[in-house]
Amino acid sequence: MDFTLNHIDPTTSARAGTLVTDHGIIETPVFMPVGTAGAVKALHIKELRDDIGAQIVLGNTYHLYLRPGPDIVEKAGGLQKFNGWRKPMLTDSGGYQVFSLAAMRKFTEDGVVFQSHIDGSRHIFTPEKSMDIQRSLGADIMMAFDECTPYPCDYKYALSSMELTHRWLERCVKHFAETECPHGYKQSLFPIVQGSVYRDLRIRSAEFISSQNADGNAIGGLSVGEPAEMMYEMTGEVCAILPREKPRYLMGVGTPANILHSIALGIDMFDCVIPTRNGRNGMLFTRNGIINIKNEKWKEDFSPIEAEGSVFADLEYSKAYLRHLFVSKEILASMISTIHNLGFYMWLMQESRKKIIDGTFGTWKDTMVKQLMQRL
Amino acid sequence: MDFTLNHIDPTTSARAGTLVTDHGIIETPVFMPVGTAGAVKALHIKELRDDIGAQIVLGNTYHLYLRPGPDIVEKAGGLQKFNGWRKPMLTDSGGYQVFSLAAMRKFTEDGVVFQSHIDGSRHIFTPEKSMDIQRSLGADIMMAFDECTPYPCDYKYALSSMELTHRWLERCVKHFAETECPHGYKQSLFPIVQGSVYRDLRIRSAEFISSQNADGNAIGGLSVGEPAEMMYEMTGEVCAILPREKPRYLMGVGTPANILHSIALGIDMFDCVIPTRNGRNGMLFTRNGIINIKNEKWKEDFSPIEAEGSVFADLEYSKAYLRHLFVSKEILASMISTIHNLGFYMWLMQESRKKIIDGTFGTWKDTMVKQLMQRL
Numbered sequence: 223m224d225f226t227l228n229h230i231d232p233t234t235s236a237r238a239g240t241l242v243t244d245h246g247i248i249e250t251p252v253f254m255p256v257g258t259a260g261a262v263k264a265l266h267i268k269e270l271r272d273d274i275g276a277q278i279v280l281g282n283t284y285h286l287y288l289r290p291g292p293d294i295v296e297k298a299g300g301l302q303k304f305n306g307w308r309k310p311m312l313t314d315s316g317g318y319q320v321f322s323l324a325a326m327r328k329f330t331e332d333g334v335v336f337q338s339h340i341d342g343s344r345h346i347f348t349p350e351k352s353m354d355i356q357r358s359l360g361a362d363i364m365m366a367f368d369e370c371t372p373y374p375c376d377y378k379y380a381l382s383s384m385e386l387t388h389r390w391l392e393r394c395v396k397h398f399a400e401t402e403c404p405h406g407y408k409q410s411l412f413p414i415v416q417g418s419v420y421r422d423l424r425i426r427s428a429e430f431i432s433s434q435n436a437d438g439n440a441i442g443g444l445s446v447g448e449p450a451e452m453m454y455e456m457t458g459e460v461c462a463i464l465p466r467e468k469p470r471y472l473m474g475v476g477t478p479a480n481i482l483h484s485i486a487l488g489i490d491m492f493d494c495v496i497p498t499r500n501g502r503n504g505m506l507f508t509r510n511g512i513i514n515i516k517n518e519k520w521k522e523d524f525s526p527i528e529a530e531g532s533v534f535a536d537l538e539y540s541k542a543y544l545r546h547l548f549v550s551k552e553i554l555a556s557m558i559s560t561i562h563n564l565g566f567y568m569w570l571m572q573e574s575r576k577k578i579i580d581g582t583f584g585t586w587k588d589t590m591v592k593q594l595m596q597r598l
Numbered sequence: 599m600d601f602t603l604n605h606i607d608p609t610t611s612a613r614a615g616t617l618v619t620d621h622g623i624i625e626t627p628v629f630m631p632v633g634t635a636g637a638v639k640a641l642h643i644k645e646l647r648d649d650i651g652a653q654i655v656l657g658n659t660y661h662l663y664l665r666p667g668p669d670i671v672e673k674a675g676g677l678q679k680f681n682g683w684r685k686p687m688l689t690d691s692g693g694y695q696v697f698s699l700a701a702m703r704k705f706t707e708d709g710v711v712f713q714s715h716i717d718g719s720r721h722i723f724t725p726e727k728s729m730d731i732q733r734s735l736g737a738d739i740m741m742a743f744d745e746c747t748p749y750p751c752d753y754k755y756a757l758s759s760m761e762l763t764h765r766w767l768e769r770c771v772k773h774f775a776e777t778e779c780p781h782g783y784k785q786s787l788f789p790i791v792q793g794s795v796y797r798d799l800r801i802r803s804a805e806f807i808s809s810q811n812a813d814g815n816a817i818g819g820l821s822v823g824e825p826a827e828m829m830y831e832m833t834g835e836v837c838a839i840l841p842r843e844k845p846r847y848l849m850g851v852g853t854p855a856n857i858l859h860s861i862a863l864g865i866d867m868f869d870c871v872i873p874t875r876n877g878r879n880g881m882l883f884t885r886n887g888i889i890n891i892k893n894e895k896w897k898e899d900f901s902p903i904e905a906e907g908s909v910f911a912d913l914e915y916s917k918a919y920l921r922h923l924f925v926s927k928e929i930l931a932s933m934i935s936t937i938h939n940l941g942f943y944m945w946l947m948q949e950s951r952k953k954i955i956d957g958t959f960g961t962w963k964d965t966m967v968k969q970l971m972q973r974l
Contacts (some may be wrong), residue, residue, distance in 0.1 A: 259926040
């Protein structure tokens, strides 16, 4: 996997780059819609490709391991063929979902024993197993198996968890090197910086992760409930250490404001369920601020969802109609708000890239952060 | 509203016609997808228009009256503008849904008092009120307020119910004549033949309905549980009486086989929730038969949903992937099966029309009925 830095913003640390994978080229900064079970909820692959213009989609190893199972996805020729997307994909390691979703989980040095949230069946994830599953799923970018600490987290736990994550990383790297993509294309492995909100741990972890010389590096364990300022501080510290010439992925972030701030700190890749999950709950992100479409105030507002919007749904449907669909619990409500919000996130990333290339990202970002987070 | 009979099949009573409304031209025989609350479930308006090629959509007066309310739809400029469809629509009278959905209902000569299934609030529908609501909703075709008898239904009840339906029709016709479309275009009113499964009642009702000289005529109270042969017999009797030069609409029908048989009897218009509702439950209609996509047998079948299918989803997704989406309860499962099934129904209607024009409908229909109802 090849990464080229095209531009660096003169007033911030924002970067515009190009990432080349065997399934296509990705222009950064990039937002990856979350396709948990091999599908971005309420969205056709065609819409993801043609209407939204997504460049890369994330799949969740925990979900895909349980259903349909890595054997089925491997037989299909990998996730990109199984769901018809055919463009770049990234899979997480499965660790985070075990911690947040599994009915039971028990940590050992070896890995995590857990019970499925679906049927209670017992399973084990180890660093090696996570690599094997991700090999079968065949994502272009695989993630190291780590422990994502919660917030708050005491120093002692954060330290020992970080050390476990580092030992697991060494096992991931070894097993990754000993195995191959069963689909015949190249897969990359990204290690993950941990260390909770402790500056010294984050620095130690960033240095260890950098020493791996991976194709790209990720920052985990943030956006888990800590104040935004703390997240930005940790991200800044880590970006100062991670290699400049490799893509940097801030996992699970975030709101439009979180993303703009983090781009300014030097982050290239993002993923988050906010545009899709909050969309399904009636929260719409627009160029002028945030709309709660279920609100009574939109009942007779027959204006388009967003007149300046970039996807067909923005002009085709009115606010009053979308509100009616939410009130009536129509599936179409989720479909429209998902396509709208992801369209907005894609626009935000494209604009960010343009402004970085223009050299005006810094001032543009400050105006946008205020505007985008207003409540309409 | 203008109806032209273009062709009549030489060996059956099947007809190919053209219906001109103020919102566009409809080629018959036609199937109307059901858009209960102003939306065909799990489908974008754009898909209905561009991918499926629907010509006319049905809206349910009961649902739209309760949510968002006829005042909102009227302010939007009618249902065609409210949901962005902008092409022909038909609304039912609200009667059938009151009988099947309302929490409580009580009949009088005047109308039906009922409680909303949503919040238990009390309402009344009368023939005049149904006309007023449908005027506000602004559908091109409005339906008369009738009582749809269940099956089985004793002769005495069927007779008195039919007589009530006829008296209600006279009130509908009167009130319809005294009111106007608030949106400035033409609306038509279709009366409905009732009479349960009793030949003499059906004949009497068909004669009474024919005497109204309406723009089109409907047959109600069939496909409510009676044997298919009984439905065809009643439909045939009624078609022999209804005016030849007006469109004939068989309400709530049906499976692909039901539709082909009824086209052969002289029916021009259909609506049914089968393609959409059964689709959301995993039943797919194809050119070669019926697929229960949740079945284990499709688990590793990576072939397209239907290689000869007419909508993008048929080729873009595999059977194994669609099965996985159903098992994982993904919204996309409903989206794909809905677009597939409606695409199939549209194809079936277009093929029927071609065969009628070619003069080969009769033999084609017999082959198709057997083929389409096979279980794959």
